[in-house]
Amino acid sequence: xxxxxxxxxxxxxxxxxxxxxxxxxxxxxxxxxxxxxxxxxxxxxxxxxxxxxxxxxxxxxxxxxxxxxxxxxxxxxxxxxxxxxxxxxxxxxxxxxxxxxxxxxxxxxxxxxxxxxxxxxxxxxxxxxxxxxxxxxxxxxxxxxxxxxxxxxxxxxxxxxxxxxxxxxxxxxxxxxxxxxxxxxxxxxxxxxxxxxxxxxxxxxxxxxxxxxxxxxxxxxxxxxxxxxxxxxxxxxxxxxxxxxxxxxxx
Amino acid sequence: xxxxxxxxxxxxxxxxxxxxxxxxxxxxxxxxxxxxxxxxxxxxxxxxxxxxxxxxxxxxxxxxxxxxxxxxxxxxxxxxxxxxxxxxxxxxxxxxxxxxxxxxxxxxxxxxxxxxxxxxxxxxxxxxxxxxxxxxxxxxxxxxxxxxxxxxxxxxxxxxxxxxxxxxxxxxxxxxxxxxxxxxxxxxxxxxxxxxxxxxxxxxxxxxxxxxxxxxxxxxxxxxxxxxxxxxxxxxxxxxxxxxxxxxxxxxxxxxxxxxxxxxxxxxxxxxxxxxxxxxxxxxxxxxxxxxxxxxxxxxxxxxxxxxxxxxxxxxxxxxxxxxxxxxxxxxxxxxxxxxxxxxxxxxxxxxxxxxxxxxxxxxxxxxxxxxxxx
Numbered sequence: 001x002x003x004x005x006x007x008x009x010x011x012x013x014x015x016x017x018x019x020x021x022x023x024x025x026x027x028x029x030x031x032x033x034x035x036x037x038x039x040x041x042x043x044x045x046x047x048x049x050x051x052x053x054x055x056x057x058x059x060x061x062x063x064x065x066x067x068x069x070x071x072x073x074x075x076x077x078x079x080x081x082x083x084x085x086x087x088x089x090x091x092x093x094x095x096x097x098x099x100x101x102x103x104x105x106x107x108x109x110x111x112x113x114x115x116x117x118x119x120x121x122x123x124x125x126x127x128x129x130x131x132x133x134x135x136x137x138x139x140x141x142x143x144x145x146x147x148x149x150x151x152x153x154x155x156x157x158x159x160x161x162x163x164x165x166x167x168x169x170x171x172x173x174x175x176x177x178x179x180x181x182x183x184x185x186x187x188x189x190x191x192x193x194x195x196x197x198x199x200x201x202x203x204x205x206x207x208x209x210x211x212x213x214x215x216x217x218x219x220x221x222x223x224x225x226x227x228x229x230x231x232x233x234x235x236x237x238x239x240x241x242x243x244x245x246x247x248x249x250x251x
Numbered sequence: 252x253x254x255x256x257x258x259x260x261x262x263x264x265x266x267x268x269x270x271x272x273x274x275x276x277x278x279x280x281x282x283x284x285x286x287x288x289x290x291x292x293x294x295x296x297x298x299x300x301x302x303x304x305x306x307x308x309x310x311x312x313x314x315x316x317x318x319x320x321x322x323x324x325x326x327x328x329x330x331x332x333x334x335x336x337x338x339x340x341x342x343x344x345x346x347x348x349x350x351x352x353x354x355x356x357x358x359x360x361x362x363x364x365x366x367x368x369x370x371x372x373x374x375x376x377x378x379x380x381x382x383x384x385x386x387x388x389x390x391x392x393x394x395x396x397x398x399x400x401x402x403x404x405x406x407x408x409x410x411x412x413x414x415x416x417x418x419x420x421x422x423x424x425x426x427x428x429x430x431x432x433x434x435x436x437x438x439x440x441x442x443x444x445x446x447x448x449x450x451x452x453x454x455x456x457x458x459x460x461x462x463x464x465x466x467x468x469x470x471x472x473x474x475x476x477x478x479x480x481x482x483x484x485x486x487x488x489x490x491x492x493x494x495x496x497x498x499x500x501x502x503x504x505x506x507x508x509x510x511x512x513x514x515x516x517x518x519x520x521x522x523x524x525x526x527x528x529x530x531x532x533x534x535x536x537x538x539x540x541x542x543x544x545x546x547x548x549x550x551x552x553x554x555x556x557x558x559x560x561x562x563x564x565x566x567x568x569x570x571x572x573x574x575x576x577x578x579x580x581x582x583x584x585x586x587x588x589x590x591x592x593x594x595x596x597x598x599x600x601x602x603x604x605x606x607x608x609x610x611x612x613x614x615x616x617x618x619x620x621x622x623x624x625x626x
Contacts, residue, residue, distance in 0.1 A: 052485060078487035090482045092475045099471050106468055109487045111496055115469040163487065 004066070005030040005167055005197050006051070011060035013046055013221075020046040021057065022221035028167070033193035035208045036201045037232075038218030039241060044201045045087065047218065048169050052084050053077045064167070079109065083165030087172045089152035093145030097136055097155060100144050101127040104159035130158040133188070150181045157185070161192065168198045174207045186210040217241075259593055266545055274451045283440050287515055290447035292555040294511035297457045299535045299551035300544060301501030301508070306533065307541030308465050309497050310477030312394075315401030316505045317529035318408045319376035323506030324519035325412075326375060328425035329359055330368035331437060331514070335430040346420040356418050372510045373503040380502025381495055388494045393480070402526060409524040424520020427513055438517055450511050454548065457504055461544050464500070473497060534573065538580050540587030549589065 006028040013021040021043045028034060038044050049055035051062060053074040062069050069077055078084075092100050105123045106114060119127075131137040134154035139147065144155060153173055160168055170189065174182040186207055192198055193213075202208060208215065208229070215232050217224040219241050225232065232238055274293075278286055298320050305311040332344040339345045343355045361367045387400055413422050428438030435442050464470060475483040476490050483490055513519040522528070532551075539550020554576070561569050584591045591597075 054481075073489075074481075074484040075487050075489045078485050084485045086482070086485075090479055092471070092478055092482070094474055094478055095471055099468075102468060103471055103475060103483075103488075104486050109489075111469060111493060114472060115464065115467065118467060159486070 003030045004028070005032075005064070006199075007061075007063040008047075008051070009061045009063070011047075011050055011057045011062070013043075013050060013055055013057050019221050021050065024060070024218075024222050026216060026223060028197055028199060030166070030197055031194050033190065033198045033211060033213040034200070035211050035213050035215045036199060036218055037203055037205075037208060037215060038224075039203075042218040043221040044218055045171060046221075048084060048171055048201065051077075051169060052082060075109075078163070078165075081164075081166035082169065083160040083163045083167070084169045085156050085160050085171055085173060087175065089149065089156050091144040091147075091152050091155050091159065093143065095144060096141050097131065097144055097147070098127060098140045100155060101130060101159055101162050105162040105164075107164075127162060130162055134158045150177050153177060153181075153185070154188075157188065161196075166197060168192065168196050170198065170200045172202050173200065174202060174204050179206075182207050183210060262592065263545060266549075270545075270548075271455075278444060278447060283443060286447055287443050288559055289552070289556065290443070290450045291512055291515045292552045293447075293450045293454050294508050294515060295532075295535070295555055296454050296508075296548040296551040297511070298505045298508035298532055299539070299547040300457050300461045301504035302532050302536045303541055303544055303547035304461055304464065304473075304497055304504075305501045307536060307543070307547070308470060308477060309473045309494060311494060311498065312398045312533065313401045313498070313501070314398050314526070314529050314533065315405035315408075316501065316532050317405055317524045319380055319502040319505035320509035320512070320532075321408070321412070321519065321521070321523035322376045322379065323372045323509030324513035324523055325419065325425065325509075326362070326368055326371045326506070327510035327513050328427050328519045329362040329419075330365060331427045331430035331432065332425055333359065333363050334365075334432065344425075346423070346425075347417075350417045352417050358418075373506045376506030376509075377499040377503035380505075381499035384495045384498035384502075385491070388491045388498075402529070405524055405526060405529055409521050412524060413521040422521055424518050424522070426518045428517030437514055443515065446511070446515050450515070453507060453511065457507070458544055458548060461504075464497075465544070469493075531573075534577050536587070538576055538587055540589030540591070540593075543587070543589045543593065546587050546589035550587070 004027060006026070008024055008026040011021050011024040012019060024043070024047065026047075036044060036047070046055060050057050053069070053072055053076075056070065064077075064080060064082065069080065069082075072080070092103070095103070102119045102123065105127055106119070107123075128137065128140075131140060134151075134157070136147075136151060136155060136158070139151070144152065147155060153176075157170065157173060160170070173189070174185050177185065182204065187210075189198055189200060190211060190213075200208075200211060200213075212229075214226060214228060216226045217232060217235075217238050219237075224237055224241065225235050227235070277289055281289065298316055301319075302313070302316055305313055336342055336344045340348055341353050341355075343352070343359075347353075347355075362371070383401075383404060387397060392400060412419060415421050416423075419425065428436075430437050432442060465473065472483065472488055472493055475486075475488070476493060480490050509519070509523065512523075535550035535554050536547045537550075538554060539548070540546025554573075558569050558573070561572060580587060584596070586594060
């Protein structure tokens with residue numbers, strides 16, 4: 001379990017004169033659960049964009065399983081085993097819950113097999129299993145667009161898992177969820193770690209606390225400090241940064 | 252949920268029974284002139300199916316399907332012209348004589364073969380669509396920019412074909428009704444009857460093919476591209492590849508459609524590549540119901556038939572009716588007529604007019620009152 005899964009080395013991303021990411025370094029070990037927090041504009045989403053190939057960094061390198069993935073296009077990176085959940089739930093609203101999961105689970109993701117073959121039995125079983133984990137088993141044939149906000153979040157997370165990625169990037173999974181749903185989501189993500197590597201971005205501190213994982217604090221495009229909840233809460237730099245943001249004073 | 256699904260299935264079954272009954276009885280009921288018109292409009296249904304595949308399912312609004320439609324038409328016309336050129340000077344089609352051309356241009360040569368022609372009718376438009384599509388999609392050109400590009404391509408092809416008198420008779424086009432097929436005049440009644448049957452059969456085949464494509468997981472990827480392309484990308488699919496394939500398929504369907512339309516209308520000319528005609532194709536699908544394949548077929552056939560009837564009665568009024576129809580669909584029926592019917596539109600309208608009751612969303616709470624009294 002000491003194998004390095006993801007390495008970000010000196011990533012810099014400039015938008016015009018503004019540096020969204022500034023010499024960012026981050027290492028993820030296989031099987032790890034990691035939370036990334038940071039005030040608005042700290043570069044959290046840009047950081048995911050770099051890993052998933054949406055944004056090419058101006059400097060630095062991203063290594064996944066020891067190989068650079070900088071030159072790869074988004075769908076290639078996804079096939080290599082990096083799954084991403086977006087900030088607001090993005091599911092295919094005009095498709096049923098089952099079809100959403102089937103698209104994520106399908107392999108290979110090439111036109112001809114998709115046209116000629118139907119969903120394999122192993123995939124169907126996996127999908128049914130995932131639906132029962134997130135309590136959507138009765139909604140199999142329901143259009144994803146008619147699900148509640150929380151159910152969409154869970155559907156998207158289970159789509160992510162159905163993709164069988166080695167690394168799950170989860171961007172604000174509990175935005176807009178009730179407390180109960182938030183706790184369930186935290187437990188779900190915790191149960192996914194170990195077998196998968198999970199990186200969670202959020203600024204809901206109760207949720208992060210419940211994850212009970214190492215935390216990286218992002219500020220102005222680089223990692224300010226890393227450690228567990230206690231280390232973070234007592235770190236002077238973190239307090240300074242967050243004091244500038246009154247609504248985050250709970251830290 | 253289940254009820255409405257059964258309803259939808261019944262609705263499409265009834266529609267199919269009506270359509271097939273109409274097709275079978277048409278040759279017996281309609282005079283040849285009307286039958287020929289119906290045949291032409293049925294061939295337009297095939298290009299409409301292609302528009303529905305790329306626009307209704309994949310979200311690519313092409314305003315240049317006329318390119319592929321005309322290419323199919325030219326392929327068919329070139330074969331027919333060569334097939335009937337035996338008695339003309341130099342054994343080449345007559346029009347070449349007007350421009351002093353004595354040698355058949357090289358690209359006409361393969362069209363001596365009927366087999367080559369039958370393949371070229373759909374393959375050439377499909378390949379050109381694939382090339383055009385790949386270049387556009389690879390550069391992630393989307394939405395309105397894609398539409399403008401396809402329209403620009405249409406204009407380029409129009410000017411190209413319009414100016415080539417010595418190669419393809421330019422603006423005059425190629426006539427097919429005075430050519431011969433199996434020793435019979437293509438414009439004759441018996442050949443036209445046969446062409447009607449072939450068209451009707453091909454419409455059904457094209458519909459089956461299209462619905463096979465959109466039914467399974469491939470179709471779900473197309474819908475995914477339409478609704479959220481970057482999500483599809485991060486799920487591990489390459490949208491460029493899927494878009495190129497479906498654009499090529501739509502191009503191939505347009506080619507078949509153009510060939511059938513040409514042999515039934517008697518001529519192919521650069522007029523097939525004018526801007527309004529390609530826009531009309533989009534209107535048929537929009538009115539019929541994009542995303543519903545039967546809607547595309549019905550839209551193409553019914554609008555065109557209405558157009559010819561209205562134009563006979565009130566020659567100047569059709570453009571207003573067509574424009575009005577389009578405005579009505581855009582403002583009131585964004586899913587088209589068939590989409591409106593499938594989405595419980597009629598019931599909603601009736602209940603809004605007070606004729607039928609609103610459907611209760613929740614179970615009625617008729618025990619409430621008595622319970623309250625008891626408590």
